[in-house]
Amino acid sequence: MASAVHKPDNTKEIAEYMEYLSKEYFSKIFPNSIISIENKPKTGKQGGHIVMIRSSEANSTDTTIKKFYVKPQDQFVIPSTSSLSLTSKLADVEELFIYKLLSNINKAPSAHFYINQNKPDCLLIATADGNSVSYEKFFTAACYPAAHIEAYFTVEDIILIRVLEVRLCLQDVSSNTDNYGWLNPSKKMFIIDFSINENVTMKSKPPLAANMLTDKIHEHGHILICKLISKFNQAERNMKVAFAYRAVESVIDSFADAISTNS
Structure with a gap:
């Protein structure tokens, strides 16, 4: 673009x-x-x-x-x-x-x-402007210990956000701690802002194998996210990532069908 x-x-x-x-x-x-x-x-x-x-x-x-x-x-x-x-x-x-x-x-x-x-x-x-708090704003302002990240972000939430970023060809999400965080009061992981990758489209992006997706989770991700995911072995990470990817594909298909039906 x-x-x-x-x-x-x-x-x-x-x-x-x-x-x-x-x-x-x-x-x-x-x-x-x-x-x-x-x-x-x-x-x-x-x-x-x-x-x-x-x-x-x-x-x-x-x-x-x-x-x-x-x-x-x-x-x-x-x-x-x-x-x-x-x-x-x-x-x-x-x-x-x-x-x-x-x-x-x-x-x-x-x-x-x-x-x-x-x-x-x-x-x-x-x-x-939703009722959201960015990772950067909270942890910097509160001087929160990095080890407490798990009290706010589950591994599944982090993986889901990263899979959405990879599958939807987004940029500047997991690598920018101002652009993700959580919603109050639910504490659900939330994308505050993003940009679109100009060099690839959803249609041209082929499905990735679980191990390739896991590599993508680490690529350009914030260091604390990478450390949290690294607590699981490769097989466990692949399973969690594959599950999230299937869920995202299902959501994309369902939403596209709903739009087609109503158009």
């Missing part, structure tokens, strides 16, 4: 256009609410913004209703022109499928996709 390309002096105009689309979309979902736009702490290569939905009631004790992180899909390219004239390619349906799949199995935040209804020139992806 190609990254958005535009002239530096056109950046503000593009940002304002995306903010307009977000306000228009969320005002329909949350009528009679106050919708504001904030800057992301880290914009990354895709840019984007934060949408804050607040209650308009004066006596409301909790003014913030929802918070969404918004980014443009990379597949939509902005040509280098002096005026704002966006030219879209086909949307990356596989990426949208992955967002909805992970949300459907409660392993990633819920996602919204929206465009300009009159001129489909920019597709935006908004992910809800």
